[in-house]
Amino acid sequence: QVQLQESGPGLVKPSQTLSLTCTVSGGSISSGVYYWSWIRQHPGKGLEWIGYIYHSGNTYFNPSLKSRLTISIDTSKNQFSLKVSSVTAADTAVYYCARCYGDHPYHDYWGQGSLVTVSS
Amino acid sequence: QSALTQPASVSGSPGQSITISCTGTINDVGGYNYVSWYQQHPGKAPKLMIYDVTNRPSGVSNRFSGSKSGSTASLTISGLQAEDEADYYCSSFTSSSNVVFGGGTSLTVL
Numbered sequence: 001q002v003q004l005q006e007s008g009p010g011l012v013k014p015s016q017t018l019s020l021t022c023t024v025s026g027g028s029i030s031s032g033v034y035y036w037s038w039i040r041q042h043p044g045k046g047l048e049w050i051g052y053i054y055h056s057g058n059t060y061f062n063p064s065l066k067s068r069l070t071i072s073i074d075t076s077k078n079q080f081s082l083k084v085s086s087v088t089a090a091d092t093a094v095y096y097c098a099r100c101y102g103d104h105p106y107h108d109y110w111g112q113g114s115l116v117t118v119s120s
Numbered sequence: 121q122s123a124l125t126q127p128a129s130v131s132g133s134p135g136q137s138i139t140i141s142c143t144g145t146i147n148d149v150g151g152y153n154y155v156s157w158y159q160q161h162p163g164k165a166p167k168l169m170i171y172d173v174t175n176r177p178s179g180v181s182n183r184f185s186g187s188k189s190g191s192t193a194s195l196t197i198s199g200l201q202a203e204d205e206a207d208y209y210c211s212s213f214t215s216s217s218n219v220v221f222g223g224g225t226s227l228t229v230l
Contacts, residue, residue, distance in 0.1 A: 037219070046123070046224040047158075047166065047209050060217050063121060096165060105213045106156035106171035113165055 002027040004097050006114035012091075013120050018084040022097030022111060029078045030055045035100040036080045037107060038071065040093040048093075052100055053080055087118045124149065124210055124222035131228040137198040140225045142210030143191060148220055150191030154213035157186060157195045160224075161206045169208075170195060197227075205229040 008020035022036070029036060038050040051061035053071045061069050070083040084091055094115050098107040125143040132138040142149065142157075149155055155173045158166035168177050170186035173193060183198045193212075197204055210222040 039221075047211075047221040049211075049219040049221055052219070062218065063216070100219070101171070104154050104172050105219050106154070106168060106211070107158070107166070108168050108171075108177065110165040110167075 002099060002109045004099065004109055004111035006095060006097050006111045008114060008116070010115060010117060012087055012116060012118050014088055014118055015086055018087050018091060018116055018118070019081065020095055020097075020114060020116070021079050021081045024078045024080075024099075027099075028075075029073065029080065030075045033102050035060075035102045035105070036073065037098045037100045038082045039096045039098055039107070041096070041113075042090075042093045050082065050084075050095075054102070089118050092116065092118045121148075121214055121216065121218060121220050124212060124220055126208075126210060126222040126225045128223070129226045129228065131230055132197075132200045133230045134200055134202065136200050137196060138200060138227065139197075140195045140208055140210075140227070142193040142195070142212075142222045144193075144212055144220070145191055147215040148191075148212040149188065149193050149210075151215060152213045153188065155186065155188060155193040156211045157184075158209045158211065159204075159206045160209065166209065200229055202229050 003025045035052040037052040053059045068085045073080040094113040097111045099109040157170040160166040173188045
């Protein structure tokens with residue numbers, strides 16, 4: 001059974017960089033058919049796709065966030081990571097990592113979510 | 121990319137059927153058969169209910185079904201049960217090789 005777990009600071013100051021890591025267990029992050037996604041949900045709002053990464057390092061980003069995003073992958077640790085720079089209160093959200101079936105993009109396994117609050 | 125359009129809320133009585141629509145464009149829903157649906161209970165992570173427009177993952181009740189016509193996809197829940205009360209989100213692949221979600225629909229079981 002594949003499991004994903006987000007980790008990282010729950011509080012980030014404005015203008016700083018938000019950093020989260022997703023650890024994958026029960027399956028290899030190097031599997032050729034999957035992309036690895038970050039999705040967020042603002043308090044009381046809907047889901048927003050942030051971006052995803054393939055094991056080769058290829059990335060795709062939400063155009064509205066692209067300029068502030070970095071997504072990386074560490075196959076040796078079976079982890080992938082998200083960095084969002086120059087954060088504001090508008091980046092306060094629950095951040096989910098998820099596995100995405102690449103050829104027909106759907107998210108079949110999700111982490112439990114990590115609340116990140118941007119506040120001084 | 122703009123979010124897909126869903127009704128904010130729908131409701132139904134136990135045993136009834138309801139349908140949630142998800143409207144996009146030719147660049148997403150209308151252009152690909154890669155629409156998926158997710159159920160989210162309060163405080164929980166989303167759960168995949170439908171993928172590739174009509175397919176159900178193993179373990180998902182056959183009371184859940186999906187369809188698509190043009191640029192509008194639909195999720196139908198038949199034999200409504202109290203446990204179905206949740207938020208539902210559609211999602212689609214896009215022509216930019218991205219993913220876009222709908223705004224979400226809150227289902228109330230009366």
